[in-house]
Amino acid sequence: MIENVRVRFAPSPTGPLHIGGVRTALFNYLFAKKHNGTFILRVEDTDQNRYVEGAEQYIIDALNWCGMPADESPVKPGNYGPYRQSERKAMYKQYADELIASGNAYYAFDTAETLDFHRKDHEAKGKTFIYNWHNRLKLKNSLSLSAEEVKAKLDAGEDYVIRFKSPQDETLHLKDIIRGDIQIDTNVLDDKVLFKSDGMPTYHLANIVDDHLMEISHVIRGEEWLPSLALHYQLYQAFGWEVPEFAHLPLILKPTGKGKLSKRDGDKLGFPVFPLEWKDPKTGDVSRGYKEDGYFPEAMVNFLAFLGWNPGTEQEIFSLDALINAFDLERVNKSGARFDPDKTKWFNHHYMQEQANDELAKKFLPIINEKLNVIQSGSEESQDGISPAGGNDIDVNYVEMVVALVKERATFVSDFWGLSHFFFTAPTSYDEKASKKAFKEGTKDILKEVVSIVNAIDDFTVETLQTNLKGWITSNDIGFGKVMMPLRLALVGALQGPDVFDIMYMIGKAESVARIEKAVAIL
RNA sequence: GCUCCGUUGGUCAAAUGGAUAAGACGCUACACUUUCUAUGUAGAAUUAAGAGUUCGAUUCUCUUACGGAGUACCA
Known part of the structure; x- marks a missing residue:
């Protein structure tokens, strides 16, 4: 057993949590619990422009619905708070300064327009503009400018960013639990911005500082971060900090076609890509959620766990506890996994059979009443003898018995009516x-x-x-x-x-x- | 374009230098003495291509192809 495991799930509150994010959270949770560790939720809200009202609460609700609440989070602080990066704002600057003092970072005064111009210009010539050793001396920064000029600009309150000074001619040896060893030539790396002109750190700086301060032992995140790993390694080294272990999870791909799973795929193929329903506060658009679509959280967790991971045995039904027990990062796949809505339904059907009949009856009852109301207001005739349990007062026990009879062929609670209406109302026509x-x-x-x-x-x-x-x-x-x-x-x-x-x-x-x-x- | 990652049936995938390459979803057929969308049984279907190493490669190496990610003062 690995000691002192502390992992974090670090989404940015820019909208509802995507199913891929839920899987990342799940793997973090499983790994933490497996090793008696701590599962932390840290909200990465350093980009103020993209902040979305309600997104943070959504993330917390989603985690709770899945049965994997964070041990430490903005709403349940531990000893490593605050857990929102916006509230940690004050601490990042000193670390950026430290890097400048040690010569690992520098001030840059180039405007967004200048940079944009260079990028477009290079692109037009078929080249790629990289802000690094190659051309940093040709740009406006504390490496190319004299000390006086820099001081003057700083004193004048001119906008600046702080960039990491990526070294030349070095080969980095990175380690990833899932992918093994990776080598990177530092010459292809660019001088990433660590600190923005708005006074906020970028993800890269904040992430390293927070992970260090929060004593994160394992960084488990999506594959899209793999290209940043080299930078992150160098940052740890520049600070002289111990580097945590890294594991980059494979992506979840579209059911058909190319690319990673997106919201549009769900709309198109008729399945949710979000755990909970989400109403966009700006547009008012509503996105479906697994919960509202009638999926059981156990089913979602189970199928999500099998996207990119498998136990190596023939068992495929796993409760959350069973998953914790069986989970192992070493058994996580390298390649992206295509999302399969059919398999998801199959899992739900399975978990449906395990639900208690009285619970299901309680969920079914309002649907029955609604349907019977529609029938009653719709047609006057054929009303006699409708409910054998007596009038419109449907007996819960009767519903429970009905559920027991039909649930084996139901995937969702919403299937019940179609499977059992004749228990509540006489047929008015024959197929x-x-x-x-x-x-x-x-x-x-x-x-x-x-x-x-x-x-x-x-x-x-x-x-x-x-x-x-x-x-x-x-x-x-x-x-x-x-x-x-x-x-x-x-x-x-x-x-x-x-x-x-x-x-x-x-x-x-x-x-x-x-x-x-x-x-x-x-x- | 460049960098990195990946590639076992339609999909999720196991195995691993040595047998007929597991299992699941989906699909098809049959059964459940006769409703089935359920259940059961069976079946079709796979190591991207080409080289190399080897007695032997799905497994190791290289090349190609394809897919993905990244390439922002976004995370």
Whole structure:
């Protein structure tokens, strides 16, 4: 076991947390818990322009919904706060100054326009403009300007940034837990801005300073940070700090086509890319969430864990605790994983079976009431005998029994109505295709006979129903199909649903007879 | 363009220098004595290409192709 594990999930509050971000958080959480470590949420809000109202709360809510709350966070401070970078603002400057004093960084006065011009100019010539050893002396900074000039500019309050002085002709040896050793030639690196003219650090500086101050032991983040790893290594070295371990997670790719998963893919293919529903405070646009779409958090966590990781065994159903137990960064894949909405549904179907029926019934009840209201206000007729449990007052126990009968083929709670409406309301029509198949010559007489048999049963249970009807069928050599199919159609309105005898028992004798007689009438 | 990372069935993936290359999703068929979208069983389908090392390579090396990420005073 690795000692003193402290990991952080460090999103920027620029909007709802993307599913890829949730996976990054999950892997951090799993790793932390696996090693009895600490899982920290740090909000990286150094870019004031991109701050979005409500995003931080969303992130916290999402983490909680998944069952992986942070041990230390802005709302639950530990001994390493504050946990918002905007609130740590005051501490970054001194570190930037320290780097200047040690010769690892320098002031740069170039305007955004100048830089932009150089970049475009280079591009036009088919070259790439890199601000580094190659040309830094040709630009306006404390390396090219005299000490007096620099002081004058600083005193005059001119805008400046602080850049890292990337060394020349060195080979860096970087280590990544997932990818192994990586070598980088420092000549291709640029002098990244560490400190912005607005007085805020960039991600690079803030990230290193905070990770150091917060005693982060392992940095687990997305692959998009891999190119920055060289800079981060150099920063640790420049400060003389111990370098944490790094692990760069593979990306989550679109289900079809190219590139990484984006919001648009979800809209297009009809699945959410966010854990929770999000309403954009500016545009008012609403993005769907897994929670609102009826996914269970266990299902989402389980399938997310399997995107880029696997236990190496045939087990694929893992609770959060089981994941903590089995998780290992060494078993994380290097290559990007395509997101599979079908597999997600499969997981949800699985976890549906594990849900308690009474809980599901509670979630289903409002849907039933809503549907019945629509039916009632829609058509006046065919209202008698609608709810066998009595009027519109649906009995929760009855719903619970219905759930027990249909949940094995349900993926979402929202599937329940389609699978069980006939338990609550009589069919008003018969599926056309099914009618052709089930209502045939002689069916009328058969159903009439069924009515009398059912009527004759006093002890109305599934068992007696079954023995009496089946006994009648076999002793008269009628054929199950000729009886069961039209019977089902009469009860349900389609060739669907659980066992016919279960349905009859549930809706009760009177309602069963009524429905069969209704079918007889139209035949 | 440049830098870095990657490439096992349609998708997620296991294995690893040595057998017929696991398993899952999806798909197809069959079964459940007869509803199925459920369940069960079966089936089709894979080591990107080319060199090299080796007795032997999916596994190691190189080249090519393809994919991805980064290349901001964004994170």
